[in-house]
Structure formats: C-alpha cells, structure tokens
Amino acid sequence: MAKIVLARIDDRLIHGQVMTAWLQYTGGNHIIIVDDQTAGDEFTKTIIKMAVPMGIGLDILTTTEAPTIINALSDDKKIIILTKGPSTYVSLIENGVSITDVIIGGMGANKNRSKFYKNISASEQEKTEFRAIISHNVGLKVHVIPDEKSVAVGNLL
Structure with a gap:
C-alpha cells in the first residue's frame, strides 16, 4: 500500500503552500483531493490539474470512491491527501483508510464558523468531527506551514 505522508484539511485545497512547502517537506509524489463537489466539477478539476507540478x-x-482507490495505490506512492473539512477524514478512517495524523492548515471564516485558533475557524459540527477523528487514535493538530510549530487540537477543544 502507498504511504500517506500528509493528510491536510484546507478549504482552499491546492495553493502555493501545498505546492511548495508541503510537497518539498513531505517528499510527496501523488496528491489525492477528496471532495465530492470538486470531483463533480470538470472546470475546477482542470484548473487544479494545471496547478500540480x-x-x-x-x-x-x-x-465514496476514495477509500478503495487510496488503499489500492502502489507502494511507490507517497500520498498527500487534501480535503476541505474534517468530515471527509472521519469517513475515510471509518472506511478503512489507515491515517495516523491529520493536520488543519486552512479553515477560513464563514457564517457557520467561529474562531477556533488564530486564523482557523470551525463550526460546532466540525468540532464534533475533530473529536471523532481523535477518537480513532488519529493525531489531529493545527499546522499551517512546515516551519511553524504544530498545536494539538485536543488541547483546544
């Protein structure tokens, strides 16, 4: 099975930090975006494909399709998984994807979210999902860029 080198929550999915800092830091060679809306939007998929080196x-x-595909990837793959929110990780974990750590990199403010930690916002539902991730013995921390220190989410809830 492929090795998951980064599992990141970021509502922007692919952007400069992921493409430069995190790819270099992790040595990742395969990005998997798990997001139903993005997977169904051909225009957005085309734009994302152009952003990948x-x-x-x-x-x-x-x-739905992600657990089967992730678990079938070859051993030479170093995977970076990107999702927009924590519910996707709860689903992946509960459907057999072996994830040891998840980081929160970017969750911007919106009408349903309030400030959670510095520039990270989360809704009450997302906080419940954070707890669910942690309950599966998966490390969960805020870690925006590799050079910054991470902060355990369990200490913030």
Whole structure:
C-alpha cells in the first residue's frame, strides 16, 4: 500500500503552500483531493490539474470512491491527501483508510464558523468531527506551514 505522508484539511485545497512547502517537506509524489463537489466539477478539476507540478500524480475523488482507490495505490506512492473539512477524514478512517495524523492548515471564516485558533475557524459540527477523528487514535493538530510549530487540537477543544 502507498504511504500517506500528509493528510491536510484546507478549504482552499491546492495553493502555493501545498505546492511548495508541503510537497518539498513531505517528499510527496501523488496528491489525492477528496471532495465530492470538486470531483463533480470538470472546470475546477482542470484548473487544479494545471496547478500540480510535472511529475506529481493527481486524483480528484469522491468520498465514496476514495477509500478503495487510496488503499489500492502502489507502494511507490507517497500520498498527500487534501480535503476541505474534517468530515471527509472521519469517513475515510471509518472506511478503512489507515491515517495516523491529520493536520488543519486552512479553515477560513464563514457564517457557520467561529474562531477556533488564530486564523482557523470551525463550526460546532466540525468540532464534533475533530473529536471523532481523535477518537480513532488519529493525531489531529493545527499546522499551517512546515516551519511553524504544530498545536494539538485536543488541547483546544
């Protein structure tokens, strides 16, 4: 099975930090975006594909198909999984994807979210999902960029 080198929550999915800092830091060679809306939007998928550097694999998957595809990837894959929110990780974990750690990199403010930690916002439902991730013995921390210190989410709830 492939090795998951980064599992990140970021509502922006792919952007400069992921493409530069996190790819280099993790040595990832395959990005998997798990997001139902993105997987169903051909225009957005085309834009994302253009943002991924040459030599880096990319899959954009629905939450339903992701566990089977992730678990079937070859051993030479170093996977970066990107999702927009924690509910996707709860689903992946509960459907057999072996994830040891999840980081929160970017969860912006919106009408349903309030400030959680510095510039990270979360709704009450998302906080419940954070607890669910932690309950599966998966480490969960806020870690925006590799050079910053991470903060355990369990201490913030």
